[in-house]
Amino acid sequence: MYFRSDYRPYEIVPQPRHLPEEYKPKPGDIDLDTTYKRDFNSYPAQPVAIVRPPERRHIKKGKLDTVPTYKDDYRAWALQKSDLYKPEHTYCPPTAKFGNPTTFQDDYVPRAAQPPQSFKPGAAAPRPASPFQDLTSHRLDFVPHELGPKSTPAQPRHVYRPSSQPFQGLTTHRCAFRGLQGAAAKACRPARARGTPPAPFEGRTEFRDSFEPWEVPPRQVKPVQAYAPPAGAMQLHSTSRLDYVPHPAPPRAAPIRPASQRREKRPFQGRSTTREDFPEWEARRPRAPVKPQQQMPGPSSGPFNGVSTFQSHFVPHELVPTASCKPVQAPVQSSSPFHGVTSYSTEFAAKKQEVCPASYPSPPGYIFENANSRGHQFFRKIAPSSSSSSSSSSVQAP
Numbered sequence: 385m386y387f388r389s390d391y392r393p394y395e396i397v398p399q400p401r402h403l404p405e406e407y408k409p410k411p412g413d414i415d416l417d418t419t420y421k422r423d424f425n426s427y428p429a430q431p432v433a434i435v436r437p438p439e440r441r442h443i444k445k446g447k448l449d450t451v452p453t454y455k456d457d458y459r460a461w462a463l464q465k466s467d468l469y470k471p472e473h474t475y476c477p478p479t480a481k482f483g484n485p486t487t488f489q490d491d492y493v494p495r496a497a498q499p500p501q502s503f504k505p506g507a508a509a510p511r512p513a514s515p516f517q518d519l520t521s522h523r524l525d526f527v528p529h530e531l532g533p534k535s536t537p538a539q540p541r542h543v544y545r546p547s548s549q550p551f552q553g554l555t556t557h558r559c560a561f562r563g564l565q566g567a568a569a570k571a572c573r574p575a576r577a578r579g580t581p582p583a584p585f586e587g588r589t590e591f592r593d594s595f596e597p598w599e600v601p602p603r604q605v606k607p608v609q610a611y612a613p614p615a616g617a618m619q620l621h622s623t624s625r626l627d628y629v630p631h632p633a634p635p636r637a638a639p640i641r642p643a644s645q646r647r648e649k650r651p652f653q654g655r656s657t658t659r660e661d662f663p664e665w666e667a668r669r670p671r672a673p674v675k676p677q678q679q680m681p682g683p684s685s686g687p688f689n690g691v692s693t694f695q696s697h698f699v700p701h702e703l704v705p706t707a708s709c710k711p712v713q714a715p716v717q718s719s720s721p722f723h724g725v726t727s728y729s730t731e732f733a734a735k736k737q738e739v740c741p742a743s744y745p746s747p748p749g750y751i752f753e754n755a756n757s758r759g760h761q762f763f764r765k766i767a768p769s770s771s772s773s774s775s776s777s778s779v780q781a782p
Contacts, residue, residue, distance in 0.1 A: 425756070437731050484637040491631055525606070535596040 560569065741747035741763075750763035 437733065490634065532598065536594055
């Protein structure tokens with residue numbers, strides 16, 4: 385209720401939106417000049433002459449011995465092929481017919497196949513003369529029961545009657561709302577009457593007053609017939625007992641495989657490389673470990689004199705130097721003089737060391753041309769040293 389009187393609507397103003405400025409290109413052309421283009425002075429470069437001498441292949445005139453050490457030292461010996469002790473035996477199949485029939489071949493008698501008798505009625509079944517009896521166990525055993533009248537009479541249905549007054553279309557909000565200057569609405573809730581109620585609550589409902597329970601008859605259970613065993617003795621004869629004829633078992637068939645041809649028995653030598661090179665020795669049970677007697681007295685015998693076990697038991701021995709198996713470096717003496725000729729001494733061509741012309745204030749053999757804004761001087765060579773160099777080459781002096 386306080387919300388209606390305290391609420392004041394306010395006008396919603398849209399937030400201002402920032403409009404980006406229109407792009408205006410700068411007048412004039414873009415200067416693509418860089419520091420590298422302004423400070424770098426290009427000059428023609430000449431290819432570098434190769435200083436390495438041409439490769440010379442040394443061809444040996446002597447014949448190369450291609451016999452390896454394995455072929456030179458290895459001598460093959462003739463091996464004799466060992467004879468086979470296996471006797472030569474060629475299997476020959478028997479020419480006579482196999483005369484050992486099986487139990488199935490002896491007992492089985494082939495008979496003509498007899499189809500079983502079909503109990504299915506023919507296609508043209510006789511039409512019954514009597515009408516079809518649609519009797520079922522439910523129709524025969526079902527006993528209908530009569531339902532008694534209902535205790536509650538059926539209530540008549542009320543007929544809808546429209547109102548005689550026209551519909552005004554007013555709501556509670558339209559009737560009660562009087563604008564913002566109206567007085568605060570009062571609560572329509574009735575005043576709470578304090579005190580004890582005049583009568584206790586009965587707890588009765590329409591269902592308790594109108595519902596009347598009726599008696600439900602007990603359910604009828606159909607009696608189960610007692611089991612009566614069939615009269616007479618039961619015949620335990622089966623088709624297998626009536627039709628099966630026992631037959632005596634034939635003697636066991638002898639194996640057809642040929643008799644094993646055993647070799648003549650020879651004594652087994654039992655010799656091997658391991659038995660010849662490693663003879664057996666007598667195995668003895670290891671003795672109990674011998675515990676050394678304590679030579680150093682215990683701490684209870686006297687004060688500690690500061691002597692360790694190593695100092696008291698160490699026995700110095702004279703050092704024997706190990707003999708060196710390295711051969712003595714004796715110079716190889718030869719009667720022929722030492723030439724001392726190498727590939728470097730025969731193929732190396734020494735070059736004259738030239739002085740850099742930039743170290744002179746006025747380089748000899750060059751003519752001054754001009755100087756740039758940064759103080760670099762440029763000279764032109766008068767007479768080229770080789771035919772490959774160009775007359776227009778320039779040298780930059782500091």
